[in-house]
Amino acid sequence: MNISFILGLLAGFGLVIFGIISSSSSLSQVTQSFVDFPSMYITFGGAIAATVMSVPVKYLKDVPQNMKVLMKREKIDLNLYIDTIEELAKEARLKGLLVLEEKVNSMDLQDEFLKYCVMLIVDAIEPTKVRAQIENEIDCIEARHASAWKVFDTLAAFGPAFGMLGTLIGLINMLANMDTSQGADALGKGMSTALVTTFYGSMLANMVCAPISNRLKAKHDEEMIAKEMIMEGVLSIQSGENPKYIREKLNSYITYKERGSEAAEADGEKSKKSAKRGKKKSEANA
Template identity: 45%
Template structure:
């Protein structure tokens, strides 16, 4: 589980609640203040309006529910990392160098990564290098397109929250201005009207924007690892020396990660 995501969401909620209930003048906690921020019509307008608008935008209910369920992805860690991917490619290059490309077919049977497995089988079958690159990059573009579609869902939801919050505020203000006979009710009614704007901002900044940014990071990491795989497999197919392949693939790593790789694994002799 990705602890940073869980801790960030929980701590953000706790700090927000603390800011609501902490009374600055008396330096004390007043939990009754939470009732000022609870209004059922405001919840229905802001959250109901935002989510139903996104539902309208999606091609089907299934697509809508699948994108909504992508919320869970921020709590999952990537199954592998850049260093492991490079190490796997170098291991494959050593097999190919010592036993030939055909020997990779048996190795492919034990690989769980379908993208890597597909690339290995393509080069084992003797597919032209340019065609291998074209096939893998096409699949890579399709993967990134699907990822961006999900990211776009949360981006649109982050815009819908404040928009529907403002709609709720306008509804409250219109109802308040229609009845100004009792001046004492203006303050409470204004407070209720502003609650919807508060809900919209919370939905956007506490939930949607962190999710879409986390998904962007995960997408970038996964795409980079697949680009490493493409370059590594094409280098193996070209018969390049494993050491040369390693140096080429290390260029994908950040300086800190590259130093760690060289310290832990990079210094080992490659046959």
């Protein structure tokens, strides 16, 4: 589960509620000032209705699935992709490109995009056409992913707009029904009720919709980096480049810190293997 998103959401609402309560004289005043059901109907109902009118139904149906993606904590391991591509490069250099079809299906890393790219070079398609086809596939994936945050961007745009609309409705009612005998008290109470819808619209846009949209965009960017790296690796395999050179080329997609940890793990594995070989030799000499 995506703990940082949950903590941020709870902290945001908690701090706003704390600020409201601490600035009010009593809990009853908070309830009277900030809980207004007609304002909720206008702001939330109007924003949702306008969003339903603005985006295709398919985008709305995908919202639950997109929220599941949002709540996943797992991060794409680029080092794992680099190891896989290097392994495929070694196999292609030793046995040819045709062996990659069976190899990619038997590997632990099961990625449909990687399989798709590998099959393009197995089918002996020209490198320029392979690059063009993979880039087209990435563009189509980006277009599909855009529907994930378009719903929330639209809702974030309509929230403050309907909040302002509710404020205008409140002001019109206040001025139409204002009792001049009550003086400034009636004006202040009416203004307070009218401004609640603007508060609801701002909260909907800035505390819910915008963070969800930004997090989905961040996940999309992370996935696109992996796909671009796969494309470069597969094209390098097709060109017959050295596997070690391919690894160094793909290392540019990860940070120096991640490369250092990877090298440390590799050195650890080498030391373990050398220790085992030394132990076997000592046993043989004995």
